[in-house]
Amino acid sequence: MSAPAAAADVRSDVPPVLVEGVTVRFGAITALSEVSFTVEPGTIHAIIGPNGAGKSTMFNVLSGVYRAAEGQVRFGEHRLDRMRPYQIAGIGVARSFQNIALSAGQTVAENLMLGRHHLTRAGFVAAGLRLPRATREGRVHGERVAEIAEFLELGDKLHTPVGVLSYGDQKRVEVARALCTEPRLLLLDEPVAGMNAEETDRMAEAVVEIRSALGISVLLVEHDMGMVMSLADRVTVLDFGRRIADGTPAEVQRDPEVIRAYLGSGDEIDPAEAAEAAASGASSSSETPGMPS
Numbered sequence: 001m002s003a004p005a006a007a008a009d010v011r012s013d014v015p016p017v018l019v020e021g022v023t024v025r026f027g028a029i030t031a032l033s034e035v036s037f038t039v040e041p042g043t044i045h046a047i048i049g050p051n052g053a054g055k056s057t058m059f060n061v062l063s064g065v066y067r068a069a070e071g072q073v074r075f076g077e078h079r080l081d082r083m084r085p086y087q088i089a090g091i092g093v094a095r096s097f098q099n100i101a102l103s104a105g106q107t108v109a110e111n112l113m114l115g116r117h118h119l120t121r122a123g124f125v126a127a128g129l130r131l132p133r134a135t136r137e138g139r140v141h142g143e144r145v146a147e148i149a150e151f152l153e154l155g156d157k158l159h160t161p162v163g164v165l166s167y168g169d170q171k172r173v174e175v176a177r178a179l180c181t182e183p184r185l186l187l188l189d190e191p192v193a194g195m196n197a198e199e200t201d202r203m204a205e206a207v208v209e210i211r212s213a214l215g216i217s218v219l220l221v222e223h224d225m226g227m228v229m230s231l232a233d234r235v236t237v238l239d240f241g242r243r244i245a246d247g248t249p250a251e252v253q254r255d256p257e258v259i260r261a262y263l264g265s266g267d268e269i270d271p272a273e274a275a276e277a278a279a280s281g282a283s284s285s286s287e288t289p290g291m292p293s
């Protein structure tokens with residue numbers, strides 16, 4: 001992977017994600033109610049909200065795990081809301097999981113290689129028999145795996161079993177594995193959940209670099225409002241299944257309804273900071289140096 005390019009270098013085959021009026025019900029519970037937003041190509045877009053707001057449900061709709069009762073999700077010519085998870089993966093949408101879903105006994109390299117299986121033409125059998133084409137292909141994929149590992153600062157851990165890595169490293173392996181599928185859209189489910197401050201900063205940096213170096217779109221589901229403020233271009237805020245705000249981090253941070261939702265939940269936004277942001281209008285605290293614009 002080359003040096004990070006300007007944020008403007010968006011890959012030409014990355015269409016917007018258009019989420020339009022999506023409603024999801026589980027029996028009597030309406031987990032999402034007519035939610036709409038657009039993920040612009042090459043942006044980092046965050047979906048945030050208190051517990052039970054519907055964030056994971058939205059993520060599962062986008063990756064084909066849950067079906068919307070109403071509404072649609074479009075990605076270029078594709079209707080994601082009508083596709084199965086493997087079909088969605090096949091058109092270049094990759095996801096990481098909220099809970100680590102790696103094979104602990106296998107090495108980092110082996111786990112990353114799993115992300116490339118749909119790209120290998122030789123297939124499992126030929127690879128198992130070490131046929132010439134499979135060996136050649138394997139080498140090319142191996143090089144790409146090493147490159148992606150390096151990109152996520154896992155280069156020296158390629159041959160380490162995933163199970164012995166730190167939690168932060170394991171989460172980066174998850175992201176690396178998703179990148180190994182060469183996605184156009186990367187869906188990250190709470191990538192910093194359970195991380196300490198240093199691990200959180202490293203992951204945030206990685207997300208920004210992924211976007212700028214690869215020119216793909218990143219949709220981030222996150223509980224932690226603070227984390228998204230420094231790296232998201234745009235934020236959609238959900239509360240009780242409804243979209244209560246959508247805008248730049250600075251805009252949503254001072255939105256009275258957002259502040260109310262977060263204060264009610266008793267976490268994430270520092271009440272004093274939020275009140276100050278609401279009172280002062282344009283918040284300078286969210287204009288973090290280096291934030292992509």
Ligand SMILES: Nc1ncnc2c1ncn2[C@@H]1O[C@H](COP(=O)(O)OP(=O)(O)OP(=O)(O)O)[C@@H](O)[C@H]1O
Nearest residue numbers: 026029031049050051052053054055056057058223
């Ligand atoms: N498979 C399911 N069956 C029944 N109810 C569900 C299911 N998945 C989610 N829900 C309900 O839908 C609502 C939204 O849940 P969701 O998991 O999407 O919230 P969330 O924003 O991801 O919350 P958290 O921050 O706690 O992860 C909740 O009331 C939840 O109980």
Ligand SMILES: [Mg+2]
Nearest residue numbers: 055056057098
């Ligand atoms: Mg969730």
